Amino acid sequence: MEQTGRIIKSISGFYDVLDDETEELVRTRARGNFRKRKIKPLVGDKVKFDSTGDLGYILEILPRENSLVRPPIANIDQAIVVTSSAEPNFSSNLLDKILVNIEHNDIEPLIYLTKADLLNDEQYATLKVTLNGYHEVGYQVFLDRDSYNEQQVADLEKTFTDKVTVFTGQSGAGKSTLLNHIDKELGLATAAISQTLNRGKHTTRQVSLFDISDGLVADTPGFSSIDLMDITPEELPTLFPEFLRYSGQCQFRGCRHVNEPNCKVKEELAEGNIMQSRYDNYLYFLNEINSYKKRY
Ligand SMILES: Nc1nc2c(ncn2[C@@H]2O[C@H](COP(=O)(O)OP(=O)(O)OP(=O)(O)O)[C@@H](O)[C@H]2O)c(=O)[nH]1
Ligand SMILES: [Mg+2]
Ligand SMILES: [Zn+2]
Known part of the structure; x- marks a missing residue:
């Protein structure tokens, strides 16, 4: 049958x-x-x-709507990018790389901050400014200092209904721990990173989907780095939603926002309407993608 x-x-x-x-x-x-x-x-x-x-x-x-390589999963509607403040330290470069990969696959990213309880007040205030920048870009950001703030966890859970959601992010960021807080019966294995490093393994080894709040939610193995192999230099600027807002006003169609004259993206950057860190990461990724081309 x-x-x-x-x-x-x-x-x-x-x-x-x-x-x-x-x-x-x-x-x-x-x-x-x-x-x-x-x-x-x-x-x-x-x-x-x-x-x-x-x-x-x-x-x-059956034909896939989309699929990710890291983590390996298909037909996803949204990705929760679990982003730790410390242990492992926050890296805007890694966050932007993950976001670019998710955007490339037409999946909606949401950012969820963890481990902000490990920061001092000043560090947390600085990180909050950065993450509010991502909110300005258009991403939904969960940044309570207590990762397991009940209201915040409930708000996250509401986004699961009728969707397939993947938890992604660096190993040790707290993906499985967060899922255990959302559904007390999951009992997923978690481990401090020092233990993880000693074993040389990631704590979560497999991708599995769970039924939570009338949606399917995946815990996945974390990673320490990802690449941009599937992304072309032409596509890259389109994966930064705030660049897209202005690129229609650049003088040149297909402007890469690097050295072109009358580039609206660079003007908005100078005005402080585009985050410097996002723009710097963009240039860094563009270089990285161009260096793949030279090698192959
Ligand atoms: N202080 C603090 N520790 C946290 C928080 N979230 C997670 N942890 C701890 O961080 C460690 C790693 O958490 P995991 O949930 O195993 O991380 P993971 O993202 O699932 O890691 P992988 O499965 O390897 O990808 C555990 O020791 C957790 O108890 C948090 O918000 N604050
Ligand atoms: Mg895990
Ligand atoms: Zn431009």
């Missing part, structure tokens, strides 16, 4: 599929022909599958 469902977990060659009709979990394997065609099913994939026996088989992966 042919059914449809969504992969919510993958464990060493098996895929747990949530049946659309029965809402039951079915353990499946991917048919050999996927491997031959080098198609790897991802958590989040909508699939056709067959489960007449104990074990089902994935027959077909």
Whole structure:
């Protein structure tokens, strides 16, 4: 019998599929022909599958709306970028890189600050100014000093309904801890980064989707760095929403906002309407992307 469902977990060659009709979990394997065609099913994939026996088989992966490489997941509506203040330290470069990757995949990013309790008052005040800048860019930002402020957690949870949400961000930022606060029954493993480094592993090893507040929410393994391999120099400026607001007024169409004359983006930067750190990171990423081209 042919059914449809969504992969919510993958464990060493098996895929747990949530049946659309029965809402039951079915353990499946991917048919050999996927491997031959080098198609790897991802958590989040909508699939056709067959489960007449104990074990089902994935027959077909339905077309993806989008997919991320890091973390590996498909068909996502929004990404919660869990951003730690300390241990690991806040890095605007890493945050912007994550945001650019998410924008590239047409997924809506939200920023969630963690570990601000580890900062002194002055450090927190400075970080708040920076994060308010991201709010100006148009992102929803959760920046309470207490990551687990009840009202804030409830507001976050409200965004999950009828969506597929992925928690992403640096290893040790507190993704699993935050999820445990949202759903007390999850009991996800968490660990201090010193322990993580000692083991040389990330605490969360797999992507899995959970049913929370009438939506699906994924915990994912963190990372320490990501690249911009899929992004072209032409596309990069379009992944900064605040640049897009002004780029129509640049003299040159396709202006990269670097050395071109009469660049509205650079004018707005000089006026303080674009964050210097975002612009600096933009130039840094543009360089990085150009250096990939030289190498290959
Ligand atoms: N002080 C403080 N510690 C936190 C906070 N959030 C998380 N932690 C701690 O940070 C450590 C890492 O948290 P995890 O939830 O395991 O981090 P993760 O993002 O899931 O990490 P990976 O699974 O490796 O990607 C744990 O020891 C948590 O207790 C916070 O808001 N404040
Ligand atoms: Mg984790
Ligand atoms: Zn320009």
